[in-house]
Amino acid sequence: MHYPFWDQPIGYGVLMAVIAVFHVFVSHFAIGGGLYLVVNEQLARRAGDTDRLAFLEQLSKFFAMVTLVAGALTGVGIWFVIGLLAPAATEALIHNYVWGWATEWTFFVVEIAAAMLYFYGWKRLTAKAHLTLGWIYFVAAWLSLVVINGILTFMLTPGRWLVTGDFWQGFFNPTYWPSLVLRTGVCIMLAGLYALLVASRLEAGDFKARTVRQAAGWAVVGLAVTALAQAWYWKAIPAAVTAKALESMPTPIRAIMLSLWLAAALGAGVVALVILAPRRFGTVAALGFMTLGMAWFGAFEWSRESLRKPYILVGYMYGNGAEVAQTATYKRDGFLPQITYRTGDDGADLFRHACRSCHTLDGYKAVKPALAGADRAYILALIKGAHLLRGNMPPFLGTAAEAEQIADHLYQRTDHRPLAAIYPIDGLALGRRAYDLRCGKCHAIGTASDKSKSLVGQSAEDLSGLLDMASSLGEGMPAYTGDPAERKALVAYLQSLGLGGKP
Ligand code: HEC
Ligand code: HEC
Structure with missing residues (x-):
């Protein structure tokens, strides 16, 4: 609370999602791309495969652009956004990890320099020098992930750091290794998906079939690594955090389930493609795979961010900056x-x-x-x-x-006319709205805190009596203060829940 509040009409979660998600895609892309390029260059040179070398040169232009332009700009963009949205948390991260950030930036500088020279050097450098540059590009990019991964995972699972304040204990925290493996898998998968997209535009024929099969292999291997690592990651999160999420945070849980379905659909789709039509594989299908892959990763990142609630740095700082x-x-x-x-x-x-x-x-x-x-x-x-x-x-x-x-x-800023005057509804619809307003915020139907089962078989008088003593039902449960019309509709709705009818 030592910083002024940046008061904008936009939702901060949305702003963060737009910039961070884009940056995260781009940065993983760049790492996977580096590996794909250099491994394939090595194979192609050994086989004297000039078609493939030309293909790789074309890809390397894209990867260099992505890293240099999109990666760097959105990376700086994230600093602007988090500094404005969550200045206290940003300050805490800088104080603890200033040398971590510095190391990461150093790797990034090496990465972009190598990426530029790699693109420039296709025809101008010896094969050996060019390959060396390719490896420097990939290794520097991956090392920047190795560093940033410690800081990212720290936010969800700071582990013993909370007690000791020790840099390394916070860095190599409980989710560090599963997250590093998962993200490395994502890099490989995205590289494969991008290579598929470029390959989809090649002329139908042998070269295309070979390239498609091989890129599909990258996508599937990357996906398999992420799938295993995701299970490991989930186990590494303290049970208290996951139990709470399963009990009362339907959104991240839904995101995780969604991510699993997307991964399965993507894996099945890519495998089917390799078996059925590697020669004629088209751009629409490639774009479809790419979208699935990004949606998968987006769902994962989103669940990770939401699992942290109510904290921004688990156990250390709440989402609103309170320590x-x-x-x-x-x-x-x-x-x-x-x-x-x-x-x-x-x-x-x-x-x-x-x-x-x-x-x-x-x-x-x-x-x-x-x-x-x-x-x-x-x-x-x-x-x-x-x-x-x-x-x-x-x-x-x-x-x-x-x-x-x-x-x-x-x-002073809300509408406090009776519910029936605000919404032109009556009967059960009004009752349901009253439930959402007065009860559902704490007892959402279908969640662990749903109390509707305990109301089965109660008469209207019983239920009205229950509302009279609402404030004594639980610590923090408010007194019921609705007007008579709202009360009548709410009672009827509560009864309809008890009858087992679908509200
Ligand atoms: C760390 C983030 C965070 C902070 C800080 C926070 N909330 Fe919330 N609040 C949420 C989330 C998430 C929900 C669930 C609603 C949703 O998913 O759309 C919620 C739900 C609510 C709801 C119920 C909304 C509904 O749809 O029925 C109200 C009312 C509310 N918050 C008021 C407040 C007030 C008042 C404060 C400040 C004292 C506050 N919140 C602070 C994250 C937060
Ligand atoms: C601000 C949160 C909040 C709101 C709003 C709220 N409750 Fe509760 N309610 C609680 C808490 C906390 C408890 C006690 C802990 C528990 O049983 O889960 C509780 C307990 C209950 C119980 C169980 C009592 C028992 O002894 O088993 C019932 C039934 C109930 N509430 C019904 C309602 C109804 C009906 C409404 C709407 C008129 C409502 N609550 C609104 C927080 C709330």
């Missing part, structure tokens, strides 16, 4: 004294620093529609019980008075 070690201070003195740059509107400042890193008022993960129809008392209860809501949010660590200030800030 775990400062919990007692926040609770005693509040957030406000910790906010260095204040605007004069305390409610707005508190909302920014406690919630705004993940939510917008009415765009991405909007708070306003989620609270439509809620009264102030209920909004206040949700802020105090933030850790109980779905989404695995950080607890609200400020003082009670600060929770009131955020509640006022939000209440």
Whole structure:
């Protein structure tokens, strides 16, 4: 909270995803591409295969461009974005890993220099010098992954670093090795997929069939490595984190399941291609494979980011920049004294620093529609019980008075007419909406915290009685404050759940 808050109407998760996902594709591409080029060059030179050498020269232009232009620009872009979105976490990473970053940049400089010379040297250098440059290009690129992987995995599984603060313990943390193998597999897979794309445009014939078969081999081997490493990776994450995700974070779990299906579809597709039509393999199919591969990797990266919640650095810092070690201070003195740059509107400042890193008022993960129809008392209860809501949010660590200030800030900006006036619905539809607003944020249907089973067979009177004593049902469960029409619809909806009908 020592930095001003960068208040933009865009959802920060989206901004990060756009730049980071693109960068991640490009950087893995560059590494896999380096290996593909140099291994194939070696084979082609040994066999005196000039067709293949010409093909490789064409590929190397693309890989050099990708590394130099897209890789470098988006890499710098990430620093801008994380510095603005999560300055405290960025600061923590720099303080701990400044020599790690410096080492990574050194490898990157070597990588781009070698990539440029490699492209330049096809006709101008001896075969031996050219191959050496190719190996330098690949090894430097892969070593930059070796370094960055330590810092990336540290964010999810800092391991013993949390106790010792030791650089190497944080670096070689529990997910370091599985992640390194997984990412290396991704590099190989992406290189194969890209080579398939280029090969798909070759003239039908023997050379094409050979190139397609070989590129498909790269894709399948890369994919197999990632599949095994993904299982290993999952096991290496502390059980408390994965158990929590399985229980209350449907989104990352769905992303992981999706990633497995995409990987299976891709593997099956590529194998079928090699058997059926290596000669006539077309660009549309190649683009399809490439899309599947990127979607697979995107789903994996997304699940990794979401598994971290409610933290940005697990066990050390929450997603909103609040430090775990400062919990007692926040609770005693509040957030406000910790906010260095204040605007004069305390409610707005508190909302920014406690919630705004993940939510917008009415765009991405909007708070306003989620609270439509809620009264102030209920909004206040949700802020105090933030850790109980779905989404695995950080607890609200400020003082009670600060929770009131955020509640006022939000209440002034939300629609608090009765639900039936906001949405032109009645009956069960209204009841369901009331459930979403009043109960489903903590007891989402179908999740571990779903209580609908325990309501089976209760009469309308029983259920209304239950709502009367809502605040005594659990620590943090708010009092029921809906108006009579909303209450009636909610009771009818709760009954419909008990009857086993599909709501
Ligand atoms: C680390 C990120 C993070 C922070 C910080 C955070 N939230 Fe959330 N919040 C989430 C996620 C994720 C969800 C789940 C909603 C989703 O998946 O769209 C959620 C859900 C909610 C919901 C329920 C939304 C719905 O669709 O029913 C409300 C209300 C809410 N948050 C309010 C707040 C408030 C108020 C604060 C600040 C005190 C806050 N959140 C801080 C991540 C966060
Ligand atoms: C801010 C979060 C929150 C909201 C909103 C919320 N609850 Fe709860 N509820 C809890 C907590 C926490 C518990 C106690 C822990 C548990 O049983 O999971 C609980 C417990 C329950 C129980 C179980 C009581 C028992 O003794 O087994 C029922 C039933 C229940 N809630 C129903 C509802 C209904 C109906 C609504 C909507 C009117 C609702 N809750 C809204 C947090 C909430």
